[in-house]
Amino acid sequence: MSHKFKPLDDRDWPESITSLRDGFAGRLNVYRVMAHHPDLLAAWAPLRQHVVRGRAMTDQQSEVVILRTGHNLRAPYEWAHHVSRARAVGMEDARIATLAAALESMAEDDRVLARAVDELMTGARLQPGTRQAVISLVGDHGLFDLMATVGFYSVLGFIVNSFDVPLDAEVAAELQARPAP
Template sequence: MSTEFKPLSDGEWPESVATLRKGFAGRLNVYRVMAHHPDLLAAWAPLREHVVRQRAMTDQQSEVVILRTGHNLRAPYEWAHHVSRARAVGMEDARIAALAGPLENMADDDRVLARAVDELMTEARLLPGTRDTLIKAIGAEGMFDLMATVGFYSVLGFIVKSLDVPIDQDVAAELAERPLS
């Protein structure tokens, strides 16, 4: 017997996390699915606040990290949502598309971040040379935030892929209207 975990509607939303529905969690299908486990969603909120809003990386650096993580996980939900967000923070389509390709096709700054993501996902660590280059590029706090971002979005990738979370309609419509060139 297979159990389905569809995004919860407002009427199904757990009372224990009602305040989160009015904020970030009510806006995205991944969090509406995570609401099947209200305690996890409640615990998730403070880390999300840091990773998404209080991190030491710039918006574009963060999107580079998230897109490369989504690409490595082969997670269409994360990729689609962050193509949209990357555009919103001023990234060009060619730059976004390059993040799904070989490191040598990326701009130098993006290559440093993408290499770090790749090493975390394949080696479960930053190699010393990458770590040193990364600290020069984004600082020690940025390095820690990069690792936290990869971990955070890996968990989201596990959820969206394991539970077939549908891409949110507004993001799907945007990408249908403006496919990544």
């Protein structure tokens, strides 16, 4: 891990974003790394609120999108954290495992979402048929939220991969007791 950009501990946390330390940002190493740029983390917070809490997709649909994004980015931190989140929202390990496999191995709804992620990440656009399939599954707002989720988690993937951000202790312990698929 880059020594310069390790997760900040509480004593080094920037005063300008103290309120974020006691919320979402203080709970995860990725945000403790992002805290090296306090203005970015402060600007990030409202988008995070929408992408994570206010989106039009269901929790499971969101996890499908995030896991496929993490897989495409080869981001072990994102994959591990979202295996944990996917389990917490009721997804079985066998289903989670398909999200790192060929589209043909997935259930139809997961395939629609994963295909959209793949198209965005490889071609920076959705094909008309994919766009319509996503709208049929999650609606117009869900379509935009899917794109925002891919972008949001791509930035996080760039951070965790560039700085070798360590897994958070509780996720590491969970995956040691029950390895990720």
